[in-house]
Amino acid sequence: MPLKRSLRExxxxxxxxxxxxxxxxxxxxxxxxxxxxxxxxxxxxxxxVSIKDNIVTKDLPTTCGSRILxxxxxxxxxxxxxxxxxxxxxxxxxxxxxxxxxGSGGIHSIKGPVINPLYPQEDKKIMGGSxxxxxxxxxxxxxxxxLGTDTGGSVRLPACYGSVLGFKPSYGRLSRxxxxxxxxxxxxxxxxxxxxxxxxxxxxxxxxxDKKDPTSLSVELRELIEKNKKTKNHLKIGIxxxxxxxxxxxxxxxxxxxxxxxxxxxxxxxxxxSIPSVKNSLPIYYTLSPAEAASxxxxxxxxxYGYRDSEIDIKDGILFAxxxxxxGIEVKNRIILGNYNLCSDAFKNNFIKAERLRVDxxxxxxxxxxxxxxxxxxxxxxxxxxxxxxxxxxxxxxxIKEFGExxxxxxxxxxxxxxFTVPMSLAGLPSLSIPLKEKTxxxxxxxxxxxxxxxxxxxxxxxx
Amino acid sequence: xxxxxxxxGIYKVGGYILPGSQRLASTGGAKIGxxxxxxxxxxxxxxxxxxxxxxxxxxxxxxxxxxLPSVKAVKKLLRLSGLPLEGADIEGIQMRLxxxxxxxxxxxxxxxxxxxxxxxxxxxxxxxxxxxLSYAGLLEGIRHQTQDVELGELSGSWKPTGLxxxxxxxxxxxxxxxxxxxx
Numbered sequence: 001m002p003l004k005r006s007l008r009e010x011x012x013x014x015x016x017x018x019x020x021x022x023x024x025x026x027x028x029x030x031x032x033x034x035x036x037x038x039x040x041x042x043x044x045x046x047x048x049v050s051i052k053d054n055i056v057t058k059d060l061p062t063t064c065g066s067r068i069l070x071x072x073x074x075x076x077x078x079x080x081x082x083x084x085x086x087x088x089x090x091x092x093x094x095x096x097x098x099x100x101x102x103g104s105g106g107i108h109s110i111k112g113p114v115i116n117p118l119y120p121q122e123d124k125k126i127m128g129g130s131x132x133x134x135x136x137x138x139x140x141x142x143x144x145x146x147l148g149t150d151t152g153g154s155v156r157l158p159a160c161y162g163s164v165l166g167f168k169p170s171y172g173r174l175s176r177x178x179x180x181x182x183x184x185x186x187x188x189x190x191x192x193x194x195x196x197x198x199x200x201x202x203x204x205x206x207x208x209x210d211k212k213d214p215t216s217l218s219v220e221l222r223e224l225i226e227k228n229k230k231t232k233n234h235l236k237i238g239i240x241x242x243x244x245x246x247x248x249x250x251x252x253x254x255x256x257x258x259x260x261x262x263x264x265x266x267x268x269x270x271x272x273x274s275i276p277s278v279k280n281s282l283p284i285y286y287t288l289s290p291a292e293a294a295s296x297x298x299x300x301x302x303x304x305y306g307y308r309d310s311e312i313d314i315k316d317g318i319l320f321a322x323x324x325x326x327x328g329i330e331v332k333n334r335i336i337l338g339n340y341n342l343c344s345d346a347f348k349n350n351f352i353k354a355e356r357l358r359v360d361x362x363x364x365x366x367x368x369x370x371x372x373x374x375x376x377x378x379x380x381x382x383x384x385x386x387x388x389x390x391x392x393x394x395x396x397x398x399x400i401k402e403f404g405e406x407x408x409x410x411x412x413x414x415x416x417x418x419x420f421t422v423p424m425s426l427a428g429l430p431s432l433s434i435p436l437k438e439k440t441x442x443x444x445x446x447x448x449x450x451x452x453x454x455x456x457x458x459x460x461x462x463x464x
Numbered sequence: 465x466x467x468x469x470x471x472x473g474i475y476k477v478g479g480y481i482l483p484g485s486q487r488l489a490s491t492g493g494a495k496i497g498x499x500x501x502x503x504x505x506x507x508x509x510x511x512x513x514x515x516x517x518x519x520x521x522x523x524x525x526x527x528x529x530x531x532l533p534s535v536k537a538v539k540k541l542l543r544l545s546g547l548p549l550e551g552a553d554i555e556g557i558q559m560r561l562x563x564x565x566x567x568x569x570x571x572x573x574x575x576x577x578x579x580x581x582x583x584x585x586x587x588x589x590x591x592x593x594x595x596x597l598s599y600a601g602l603l604e605g606i607r608h609q610t611q612d613v614e615l616g617e618l619s620g621s622w623k624p625t626g627l628x629x630x631x632x633x634x635x636x637x638x639x640x641x642x643x644x645x646x647x
Contacts, residue, residue, distance in 0.1 A: 246513035272497035305627035355587035428589040
């Protein structure tokens, strides 16, 4: 497949776009240097790529958009970075993000907010988060694809706001080794691109078992998924009743209806479906993910790596508080909430309850799919569906000022931006956000059963 | 035809509250309806929103009705979080935490006490039924175990203090007073 642009073109345009939209946290001074020593198996030769700045790289700093990791340089590459280098890519730089991946606006970074390039610069619209820089780098045609991470929608929402494709594969398919953990039971590496064929190639390159990642899907289960695959020309597609919200943008309905008409004309069958548990998803997510975040972020003490307060290690009798006070406001909010949920007083009522309801959600998703779930041992519903259609965002991009003001009033105002993306994260399902119209921040997710990533990707490819 | 399914859907899931309610869904099981026969049915379906995300924010949205966590509780959480008390906006944290809790505490009204729900160990997205380990299998695994240089398992392959802001003679430095003042 011919590349749309050369590395030289991207490098020439980079500086001006960076000053306008604040896309990168660091830029590779020698993007030409990447070499594939083996010289074989190069599946992505000369593709230009950006890497979200919470995925570690040997050659460039990894900051997570945080003062806590300012100037941190990893001694190793994440597995996904290593695989990309072996495949022959050029890494243009590390992309801006909400600090440690926590946020849906792309405004919580020590490097400042990413500005959405779909709008005039003076409008200062949000890019969506947390993979804000990744989406902007694709939207600006600086890269052929970007690597992001998606915990509750962090690839899909910015992809929607940038009018590009954003894919969150099934949990465990792409290695998390070297991805700085926010919430390990949900974190997933994702891919953003404008071209479905590029996205498929990248996914195929990275879709490998990794013994360094204890949550990596085993070879045995990958083989089982392959055996379960069926080729179908016409799919059974579900529209989920609980995602039919009054708050969807007006423009969405017209585009969505036209899309459904196209599918019906192609011979696909469309069904209504009800999955009651999706309504519980946001409270479940905001119980579990801050608890996991509180645990994961407890490692940042400044002693072994990262930023360290130059004067003292203890304040108010609290170890490492002077260093940890440098976390940003949103990260602090989530750590405090997470520790609340993990306290004995709240643990049973909040954390355990949320875990039980998460299991119910997974089981409900299982029951409506024909494809088996190799994790739960669900054998598949013979009358079940192949894919679901779900809106990506309940809003159009707001201005950075409006978004910030809403969030200051209550942190929960921004939590609801994840309403359409979080259910699939909790169930680990593959979900690909596709723009419904070129250069328009309105998108739809194509969702498959756990492990059935290829049906989702092939379906979107068949429409292009 | 579709209208009938819709009614069934609402009655089937007993705890599924009608639009306007502030409660979330109980877990009543998912259901696939009959195939849409034409675009009018789809249009009709899409024109009837079931709920609004604003429902999440309704309960306790008036600040005077929010139950604020105590100052003592907030200070305890700051300690647990390794965050300083001095300079902390305690009132602001109380308010933010109260709003966050009002948001997630909506789960409290959903019953999950029956045996069918006691399966929180399945919440991680891992294989639910795994093969049992055997003693012979463990020994076999140990026999084939190799040290991975990329994981730093090879002695001397990395310097633990190499990334520390402060170190001395390959020891980490923790500043004086730490142990004396520790609570």
